Amino acid sequence: xxxxxxxxxKAGVLDVEGKAIEGALAKLGFNGVGAVRVGKVFEVELAETxxxxxxxxxxxxxxxxxxxxxxxxxxxxxxxx
Amino acid sequence: MRVAVVSFPGSNCDDDCVRVVxxxxxxxxxxxxxxxxxxxxxxxxxxxxxxxYGDYLRCGAISAHAPIMADVADxxxxxxxxxxxxxxxxxxxxxxxxxxxxxxxxxxHFICRDVHLRVEGLAxxxxxxxAGRVLKVPVAHHDGNYHADxxxxxxxxxxxQVVLRYCHPDGVVDAAANPNGSxxxxxxxxxxxxxxxxxxxxxxxxxxxxxxxxxxxxxxQAALQTLxx
Numbered sequence: 600x601x602x603x604x605x606x607x608x609k610a611g612v613l614d615v616e617g618k619a620i621e622g623a624l625a626k627l628g629f630n631g632v633g634a635v636r637v638g639k640v641f642e643v644e645l646a647e648t649x650x651x652x653x654x655x656x657x658x659x660x661x662x663x664x665x666x667x668x669x670x671x672x673x674x675x676x677x678x679x680x
Numbered sequence: 681m682r683v684a685v686v687s688f689p690g691s692n693c694d695d696d697c698v699r700v701v702x703x704x705x706x707x708x709x710x711x712x713x714x715x716x717x718x719x720x721x722x723x724x725x726x727x728x729x730x731x732x733y734g735d736y737l738r739c740g741a742i743s744a745h746a747p748i749m750a751d752v753a754d755x756x757x758x759x760x761x762x763x764x765x766x767x768x769x770x771x772x773x774x775x776x777x778x779x780x781x782x783x784x785x786x787x788x789h790f791i792c793r794d795v796h797l798r799v800e801g802l803a804x805x806x807x808x809x810x811a812g813r814v815l816k817v818p819v820a821h822h823d824g825n826y827h828a829d830x831x832x833x834x835x836x837x838x839x840x841q842v843v844l845r846y847c848h849p850d851g852v853v854d855a856a857a858n859p860n861g862s863x864x865x866x867x868x869x870x871x872x873x874x875x876x877x878x879x880x881x882x883x884x885x886x887x888x889x890x891x892x893x894x895x896x897x898x899x900x901q902a903a904l905q906t907l908x909x
Contacts, residue, residue: 611829612783612827613786615783615785615788665737669781669827669828670783
């Protein structure tokens with residue numbers, strides 16, 4: 600089974616990389632671009648076959664290592680197939 | 681004073697810290713490996729600067745789970761003096777031994793230059809007797825922008841846990857003296873009990889005359905006095 604953990608910066612946290620990308624997009628002529636925020640996606644292969652257990656494991660991984668609760672939020676999902 | 685300096689894969693200031701304590705101060709300093717479980721009875725533990733685990737995931741995130749960190753946490757809980765410098769500060773926040781987090785510098789640049797620091801707040805083992813002093817110490821980091829939520833920040837300020845702030849040479853603290861966008865112009869903080877301190881600047885890089893600046897020695901001398909010589 601394949602899982603996906605998406606980690607995003609919390610709304611109140613300044614995303615300096617997003618700001619730089621915003622500027623670069625404008626320089627490339629992409630008009631009408633508002634705020635850009637950068638996140639991370641972790642694709643995780645799991646031996647687990649039970650979807651509920653797999654989601655619980657992904658949540659534990661996000662809390663324990665993949666996300667920093669001071670600055671980030673996370674979502675877990677299972678990939679189809 | 682016995683000082684344990686923890687080496688993680690990618691630490692690069694561990695030898696500098698050992699040199700300051702061993703050669704400059706003439707006390708006992710030794711390195712301990714991150715994968716071991718023995719701090720060997722120190723009076724002080726230093727988590728040095730560097731790029732442990734290549735800064736993968738987040739700076740300090742993987743090192744925070746190293747085997748030795750359980751021993752460092754025990755030592756800190758019993759009141760032991762712990763100093764995290766640069767990457768060591770990042771590791772302490774990731775390990776939950778200090779509040780908040782350090783993220784990408786506001787200007788996006790890696791910054792490597794001297795800054796001035798104003799010492800204030802709690803009398804920690806590393807800042808006792810230094811309150812009010814302005815010290816010139818170099819920074820060298822990409823992720824030194826201190827962040828904490830508003831409640832945490834208010835508690836840090838109210839309880840004197842902000843122990844170092846970026847300032848001008850005359851001690852004035854303002855945005856122009858802040859190299860990385862840190863909230864509150866914070867360069868270093870202490871735990872509530874004061875025994876755990878994290879700082880982004882590198883005192884070990886300016887602790888002997890050969891290096892052209894000895895301001896950093898003040899932090900090590902404070903530790904020497906506080907911890908009984």
